[in-house]
Amino acid sequence: MYFIPQPKFIKEQEHTSSNTASGYIATNAGALLEGELKRFGSSAACVEDCGLYYAILSSEKSITLPELPAELDDSAVRKDGFYLNAGENGLQIVSRHPRGVLYGWQLWKQLAADETNFFGTVIDYSDTAFRAFHMDMRYGFPKFERMLSIIDELSAYRYNKFILEYENRFPYQKHTDITDPLHFTPEQVGEIQAYAAQRFIEIIPLQQTIGHLEYMLKLPQYYHLREMRNFPETDKPYGFNSVGFKHYNDIDEICASNEDAYAVVESMLDEMIIAHPDSSYVHLGCDEAWNLLSCKKCIEKFGVNGANRLYAGHINRMAGKVLAAGKTPIVWDDMLRHFTDSELEQLDKRIVIMIWLYYESNYKLAKQLTQRLCNAGFTVIGAAASKCGEGPEPQYLDMPWYELRMGNVNMWGRVCAEDGIDGFCMTVWSNYSGTIAPPHPFFDTIWYPVLFAAEKMWNLDAVSDGFDERFASSFFGVEGAALFHGSTATRFKCIERVCRECKRHSYEAEVIRAMELTSIYRLKALAIGRELYKLNMDVTQAEKNIIRNRAHEVNAMREELKPLVRGIVAKYYSESDADVFVRSRFDADEALMQKYLS
Numbered sequence: 001m002y003f004i005p006q007p008k009f010i011k012e013q014e015h016t017s018s019n020t021a022s023g024y025i026a027t028n029a030g031a032l033l034e035g036e037l038k039r040f041g042s043s044a045a046c047v048e049d050c051g052l053y054y055a056i057l058s059s060e061k062s063i064t065l066p067e068l069p070a071e072l073d074d075s076a077v078r079k080d081g082f083y084l085n086a087g088e089n090g091l092q093i094v095s096r097h098p099r100g101v102l103y104g105w106q107l108w109k110q111l112a113a114d115e116t117n118f119f120g121t122v123i124d125y126s127d128t129a130f131r132a133f134h135m136d137m138r139y140g141f142p143k144f145e146r147m148l149s150i151i152d153e154l155s156a157y158r159y160n161k162f163i164l165e166y167e168n169r170f171p172y173q174k175h176t177d178i179t180d181p182l183h184f185t186p187e188q189v190g191e192i193q194a195y196a197a198q199r200f201i202e203i204i205p206l207q208q209t210i211g212h213l214e215y216m217l218k219l220p221q222y223y224h225l226r227e228m229r230n231f232p233e234t235d236k237p238y239g240f241n242s243v244g245f246k247h248y249n250d251i252d253e254i255c256a257s258n259e260d261a262y263a264v265v266e267s268m269l270d271e272m273i274i275a276h277p278d279s280s281y282v283h284l285g286c287d288e289a290w291n292l293l294s295c296k297k298c299i300e301k302f303g304v305n306g307a308n309r310l311y312a313g314h315i316n317r318m319a320g321k322v323l324a325a326g327k328t329p330i331v332w333d334d335m336l337r338h339f340t341d342s343e344l345e346q347l348d349k350r351i352v353i354m355i356w357l358y359y360e361s362n363y364k365l366a367k368q369l370t371q372r373l374c375n376a377g378f379t380v381i382g383a384a385a386s387k388c389g390e391g392p393e394p395q396y397l398d399m400p401w402y403e404l405r406m407g408n409v410n411m412w413g414r415v416c417a418e419d420g421i422d423g424f425c426m427t428v429w430s431n432y433s434g435t436i437a438p439p440h441p442f443f444d445t446i447w448y449p450v451l452f453a454a455e456k457m458w459n460l461d462a463v464s465d466g467f468d469e470r471f472a473s474s475f476f477g478v479e480g481a482a483l484f485h486g487s488t489a490t491r492f493k494c495i496e497r498v499c500r501e502c503k504r505h506s507y508e509a510e511v512i513r514a515m516e517l518t519s520i521y522r523l524k525a526l527a528i529g530r531e532l533y534k535l536n537m538d539v540t541q542a543e544k545n546i547i548r549n550r551a552h553e554v555n556a557m558r559e560e561l562k563p564l565v566r567g568i569v570a571k572y573y574s575e576s577d578a579d580v581f582v583r584s585r586f587d588a589d590e591a592l593m594q595k596y597l598s
């Protein structure tokens with residue numbers, strides 16, 4: 001059996017006894033562990049206080065803790081490490097931080113899960129301290145229980161930060177009209193944080209403040225706060241950007257000269273800060289605000305070349321609010337890439353800059369940006385993508401391009417190792433460009449790259465070769481399944497086997513199976529869709545019959561997929577989310593086929 005992350009040092013001992021002794025229990029590493037230990041004994045063991053955190057199962061009442069190995073020094077990055085010793089006298093897990101004890105306990109449970117009762121020692125520690133997961137709620141609103149189970153997964157794979165981009169799922173009190181009917185209650189926002197905190201995961205709220213405010217600016221009552229009021233006139237009736245004349249649309253950005261717009265975003269930011277009292281960071285977003293300086297007022301105020309000055313002023317202003325609340329602001333890096341040294345100098349150096357680059361081929365750029373920003377005095381964290389890095393390419397609309405995703409993780413691991421940055425964030429984008437865009441691959445297609453990122457952040461020298469078998473072993477409990485290799489048919493056979501044999505995560509296996517099929521459907525629908533014109537032309541009946549037969553195969557496949565995909569989405573999301581997802585996949589080509597076949 002494989003473990004994710006792979007322990008750094010693991011040494012198994014021969015043993016005759018079949019079970020770890022228990023009876024006496026003790027821990028000082030939090031209520032969660034206390035609850036778990038109670039399944040193994042009810043009598044409290046006496047443990048000598050030596051300033052460490054521990055979890056103990058023992059046949060003896062009085063316990064002397066083992067000394068920590070030299071590898072587990074008190075540097076910040078090694079604090080999450082643990083020493084585990086399991087033998088005939090019981091189990092001892094010790095760490096400098098309660099989080100380390102939890103990780104040791106989770107490993108021990110994994111060791112026990114497949115009935116390979118483990119006697120021996122483990123020394124394990126992380127190579128990075130900032131191990132973040134991110135998700136946005138632009139498309140889809142997971143049920144509350146699902147949010148909690150996602151946090152359980154993150155904890156099991158040792159993520160310690162969770163950047164939560166609520167979008168309009170946050171219960172804004174002053175601007176209630178911004179909040180979607182499907183949203184977290186204030187109590188749920190608190191419960192999510194408490195649940196994560198018990199698992200030593202910090203929730204970092206993300207509140208956009210300049211761009212990507214589609215969820216607000218699409219509402220008529222906020223139109224007047226937009227930066228772009230009209231689409232620009234061009235000499236051709238089309239633009240060369242894949243998504244329109246300007247980079248996105250006219251509802252992305254607020255006008256930076258409009259104090260009414262600031263009053264709204266600052267009020268939203270204040271609420272976000274207050275609702276996360278224990279978060280040490282607040283992510284301010286501030287990415288992809290490419291349409292700034294589109295309005296006359298802004299051009300007058302900042303000058304035609306004043307975009308960077310406008311932007312620097314904005315993030316200093318927003319960061320000031322976060323810093324005043326005793327927290328550290330984070331911003332995405334993309335708008336700073338073309339800043340001069342003197343423009344960078346104008347920014348508050350307490351801002352953490354998160355560089356998002358989603359391809360292995362970005363390695364050189366990632367290093368350049370990292371070094372430049374570090375030299376300028378900023379703390380830098382990386383960001384990789386588990387899906388959506390492919391953009392709106394149709395063949396990756398239903399499944400992430402895993403090969404690229406793994407390469408992306410490898411790239412950030414390399415930059416962390418070479419340039420000493422302390423971790424990265426694994427992003428999960430629900431769609432490509434803001435609240436109004438259609439959903440991209442379904443959430444639960446992410447776990448393969450997400451677990452590899454967990455492995456990489458813990459062990460910077462981890463390799464992606466063979467990781468799919470390790471993933472199948474650890475995540476599904478199925479051995480010898482090279483899940484994401486070979487032809488489409490081979491892969492499909494493999495995921496079918498995993499669906500039949502899996503010991504855990506059967507839902508996620510079913511998601512991959514359904515979405516691999518949807519992916520196959522997508523390519524068929526595209527290929528056959530472009531042949532349909534022949535049905536309206538003067539070609540032989542034999543040609544028309546071939547096209548009709550192909551189209552009927554696509555139709556049959558779609559009818560089989562629709563209820564399957566709907567069921568998968570509806571299990572953890574709302575009925576309306578399921579409806580949106582199914583329509584986004586099938587509506588348009590169903591209408592097209594009907595038009596030609598009728």
Ligand SMILES: [Zn+2]
Binds near residue numbers: 294295
């Ligand atoms: Zn403006």
